[in-house]
Amino acid sequence: MSDLPEFRISVDQNPYLPDGGRDMHAIVSVEARAPGGGGAGAGAAAARAPGGGGAGAGAAAAEVIVIDTSGSMSFGGKMAAAKRAAATAVDVLRDGVHFAVVAGANRPRMVFPQGERLVRADARTRQSAVRAVRRLDAAGGTAIGSWLRLADRLLAGHDGAVRHAILLTDGKNQHESAAELDAVLRRCAGRFVCDARGVGTDWEVAELRKIASALLGGFLDVPDPADLEADFRAMARTAMGKRVADVALRVWTPQAAELRFVKQMVPAVEDLTGRRVASGERTGDYPVGAWGSEAREYHLCVRVPAGAIGQRMRAAWVKLVAPGGAVLASGNVLAEWTDDEARSTRINRRVAHHTGQSELAEAVREGLEAR
Known part of the structure; x- marks a missing residue:
């Protein structure tokens, strides 16, 4: 059995855009569980064993x-x-x-x-x-x-x-x-x-x-x-409790699309946008460091070319990759154009929460720096 955590990506978004709409927001949640199904606290629990814990498993x-x-x-x-x-x-x-x-x-x-x-x-x-x-x-x-x-x-x-x-x-x-x-x-x-x-x-x-x-x-x-x-x-x-080093969030976007930003929201707000390293055609890697059993959340905004009513597309393909390019988990950010106002104006609660959290974090940062 691999010592690597078991990774899972889930995407929260409202995939519907109004006629002419271009900006798609999504929250990408990444959870890493200890091998064998331990939850996000399992690695930390192992690290509490005598002598630092996890010896032989770390x-x-x-x-x-x-x-x-x-x-x-x-x-x-x-x-x-x-x-x-x-x-x-x-x-x-x-x-x-x-x-x-x-x-x-x-x-x-x-x-x-x-x-x-x-x-x-x-x-x-x-x-x-x-x-x-x-x-x-x-x-x-x-x-x-x-x-x-x-x-x-x-x-x-x-x-x-x-x-x-x-x-x-x-x-x-x-x-x-x-x-x-x-x-x-x-x-x-x-x-x-x-x-x-x-x-x-x-x-x-x-x-x-x-x-x-x-x-x-x-x-x-x-x-x-x-x-x-x-x-x-x-x-x-x-x-x-960390088990894998040098992990990257890899984001692919379709032709003519623009990845406006990538921000870590949990456990702390951090703008990763400027850290992009090209890793392929229309693909960039964003370093996210070492991982143990834990959960993190990222806010992505992709600007796509406006589509026709009823058209569907993949706005972004998100992967978590280990050194050497092994894919640990993946998920899709989707977009579909609709003339149904109820659908296109529906606000995803997690997107709304993290948009507010980002604004609050910026205010706190400015307050700390003015201390």
Whole structure:
């Protein structure tokens, strides 16, 4: 039996367009279940087993934990909380996962192991890593791009594995330019997933959100350092539950059609439109990162040539593909023109919900950045 999750795609839409109508909206829901029919929580449940869980059942994985050790971390209990959180994340790693811990300041440095490399997790290496983490202290400045470059180098030799990084900072990227950070993000995009956390109240929301967005991860405000430990435990468990890396949402559209946008709506709103990579005639791939047992939802809008009343067509063909092009699941977005006003004006509830959610997310983002 394959260790890959069992994927399923379902499409919610009103397929009817009025005379002259061109824009077709659809919600594409993707559910991944653990092999054997476990639900979307099965992978996370397995990851809660002792030693990280899922040993022997999990995919090859590589993890880098990056902790801000700049001078400002010495205030408000942030450094002590960060060390506890990092130690907790290390303890969650299952046997066989390759990992490292990095301290970030003006320059990154290896906390564990020594030298730029990853080591396999087992009882001995986890204990050694925790001891090294406990010796950390806070000094220096913040140059996040250099931290990510080191994470990229560490993860580079693990193609095919689920590559993930956790990044914690409490401040602004003051020791390198925005252009330098942007160049690093362009370099790292698609090479690993990074979840970012801002602890305290002085970090730059737009900056951290940009990092998480570019690297297909999540970001979270953790104003109280006491909450870091539980958050790191949850992030590490989620990472340990991933079973397939480098998945893409592949969308085909017919001749003369235009894919206006592709947005992830669940678990977080993220515009994927600009990340399209051509993969064939009228076909593009949108990277969606690593998957375990989980569910995600995407909002597509396709502009098609206007058809005659009664004409039906496939407006888009959506597939989820693994590295190498194996199709994990597929679904169709349909369009049919009608002169029945009741049909063409019917609003699909899921499309309406996610349209409102996208608008709300934009308002929240603007509010956070104005903080």
